[in-house]
Amino acid sequence: MQTEKERELAPAGEPERQYYFMELLRRHNEERSAELGRSLTYHIETFGCQMNAKDSEKLAGILEAAGYVPELSEQADFVLYNTCTVRENANTKVYGRIGYLGNLKSKNPEMRIALCGCMMQEPHVLAKIKQSYRFVDIVFGTHNIYMLAELIWRLVSGEKRVVEIWDGTEKIVEELPSEHKYRFKAGVNIMYGCNNFCSYCIVPYVRGRERSRRPEDILAEIKKLADEGIVEVMLLGQNVNSYGKTLDSPLSFAELLKKVEAVEGIRRIRFMTSHPKDLSDELIEVMRQSRKVCRHLHLPMQSGSTKILSRMNRRYSKEDYLALVDRIKAAMPDISLTTDIITGFPGETEEDFLDTLDVVKRAGFDSAYTFLYSKRTGTPAATMEEQVPEAVAKERFNRLLALLSEQSAKQTGKHTGMTAEVLVEEQNEQEPSLLTGRLGNNLLVHFPGEASLVGQFVQVKLCECKGFYYIGRQV
Numbered sequence: 001m002q003t004e005k006e007r008e009l010a011p012a013g014e015p016e017r018q019y020y021f022m023e024l025l026r027r028h029n030e031e032r033s034a035e036l037g038r039s040l041t042y043h044i045e046t047f048g049c050q051m052n053a054k055d056s057e058k059l060a061g062i063l064e065a066a067g068y069v070p071e072l073s074e075q076a077d078f079v080l081y082n083t084c085t086v087r088e089n090a091n092t093k094v095y096g097r098i099g100y101l102g103n104l105k106s107k108n109p110e111m112r113i114a115l116c117g118c119m120m121q122e123p124h125v126l127a128k129i130k131q132s133y134r135f136v137d138i139v140f141g142t143h144n145i146y147m148l149a150e151l152i153w154r155l156v157s158g159e160k161r162v163v164e165i166w167d168g169t170e171k172i173v174e175e176l177p178s179e180h181k182y183r184f185k186a187g188v189n190i191m192y193g194c195n196n197f198c199s200y201c202i203v204p205y206v207r208g209r210e211r212s213r214r215p216e217d218i219l220a221e222i223k224k225l226a227d228e229g230i231v232e233v234m235l236l237g238q239n240v241n242s243y244g245k246t247l248d249s250p251l252s253f254a255e256l257l258k259k260v261e262a263v264e265g266i267r268r269i270r271f272m273t274s275h276p277k278d279l280s281d282e283l284i285e286v287m288r289q290s291r292k293v294c295r296h297l298h299l300p301m302q303s304g305s306t307k308i309l310s311r312m313n314r315r316y317s318k319e320d321y322l323a324l325v326d327r328i329k330a331a332m333p334d335i336s337l338t339t340d341i342i343t344g345f346p347g348e349t350e351e352d353f354l355d356t357l358d359v360v361k362r363a364g365f366d367s368a369y370t371f372l373y374s375k376r377t378g379t380p381a382a383t384m385e386e387q388v389p390e391a392v393a394k395e396r397f398n399r400l401l402a403l404l405s406e407q408s409a410k411q412t413g414k415h416t417g418m419t420a421e422v423l424v425e426e427q428n429e430q431e432p433s434l435l436t437g438r439l440g441n442n443l444l445v446h447f448p449g450e451a452s453l454v455g456q457f458v459q460v461k462l463c464e465c466k467g468f469y470y471i472g473r474q475v
C-alpha cells in the first residue's frame, strides 16, 4: 500500500517526523475535500484544567496544519475529546458524551472520533472503551499528544483502530504548531507531570514524573508570543514552585520569572499552580519587586487540619499554611489569594472540618474552588479506612460554600471605588454592549465599551462589587 511506503520514509527525529505526517495528511485531506466539495472540519472538546486547555491548543495546531478547519459543533469530520479524570464526575460526563458521538458518526460516514487526555491513561478506562465504544477510532494518552498527525495517518493507512498510550516519557517535543484561543494572552508550559503524590490525587499516575522544560525553550516561546502580540502569559505546571530542579543546570522558578519579566512586550505574567510546601521567600521577593507578575496567587490548601494534611501527604501543617499566607500578605498587602479545598477526605472529622473553616476565616481568600472528595482507583486514599459518608461530605461542602461566599464578597469588595488597569478579554455574551476585562489580581469587571477594545489595556473605575465581579466604567 502506498501509505505504508510513505510511513517507512518518515524521518526518525522529532519534530521533523511530525511535520512530515502533517504534510502527508494535508495532501490527503485536500484530495478528499475536492472529492466531497467541502472542507474537512474538526472539533475539540476539552475537559478539566488549564494543562488540558493548553494541550488542546497544540492538538488544534496540528489539525489545522493537516488541513482541517475548525467547527464549533460536534458535527465535524474529526472530533477529539481531551479528557480529565481528576474526579469521578469528570469521567461520567465523558462517557455520556461519547455515546452521543456514536449517534453522530452513524450519520456522517466521514466522521472519525479520537479520545485523549488523562482518562485514557487509566487501564480500566481503555478496557471499557475497547469493549463498549467500538466506534472510537483513535485513543492516545497524555505523553504523546505531539504525534496526533502520525496517529491519524495510521488510520488513513488502513489500521482499524489506533491505540497509543505510554506509561511515561522523558521526552519533551518542542517546536510544534499551536493555535491560540485568544490573540492577547496565552498559556506556556514550563513543566509537565507531578512528583508530589498527594494521596487523593491521580495526576502523578496519569501525567507522569515531573519534567521541566529548558529555560531557553520557554523564553524562546514567550519571545515569539510577544512578537505575535501576546501581552499576558500564564506559566503552567502542576507545581511550578519546584520548577527547574531536574534540569542539567538547575534554575529556580523565581529565577525563571525574572527572565520572563525581561521579555519585551509581555506586560502581565501569571502562573499556576503553586504548592505551599515549595513556595520560597525568594519567589515572594521576586513577585514583590516585579512590575509584571500579577498580584494573584493560587495556593491550594486542600484542608485546614494538620492531621488530614498529613494523611493527604501535603507536607505542611495548618500553622505552616497560615504562616505562609502571613509572609505573602506582609510582602504584598494587595495580593489576591485563591485556593482549592476538598471536603470529606477519609478520616475527616467535624473537628478537622472546623479547622478548614478556621483557615478560611483567617486567610482571606478572594475565591476558592471547592470539591467533594472523590475516590480515585490506584491512589493511596482510595483504600484508607474511615471513608466519609457522602451525605456528611456534602453537608460540610455546603457549610464551606456559605462561609466562602460571605468571605469572598468582603474580600472582593475591598476595591470598590478604585480605578485599575484591566486587560479587556471579550465582549459580554449576554449583553453585547458590555466588555469583560480582568484585573491584575484576576478579578473580572464588566463595563460598557466597544468591541475594538478587546486585547487592550484600559483604566476602569470599579463602581459596584457584585460578589465575585465588578461593574465598572472606563475612565
Ligand code: 5AD
Pocket (backbone or CB within 6 Å): 086, 087, 200, 201, 202, 300, 302, 340, 341, 342, 371, 372, 373, 374, 375, 376
Ligand atoms: N477528589 C476531590 N478533589 C480532588 N482534587 C484532586 N484530586 C481530587 C480528588 N480525588 C482537587 C484538588 C486539586 C484540584 C485541581 O482538584 O483540590 O487542587
Ligand code: SF4
Pocket (backbone or CB within 6 Å): 194, 195, 196, 197, 198, 201, 202, 203, 204, 238, 239, 275
Ligand atoms: Fe495532584 Fe498534589 Fe500533584 Fe497537585 S501537587 S497534581 S494535587 S499530586
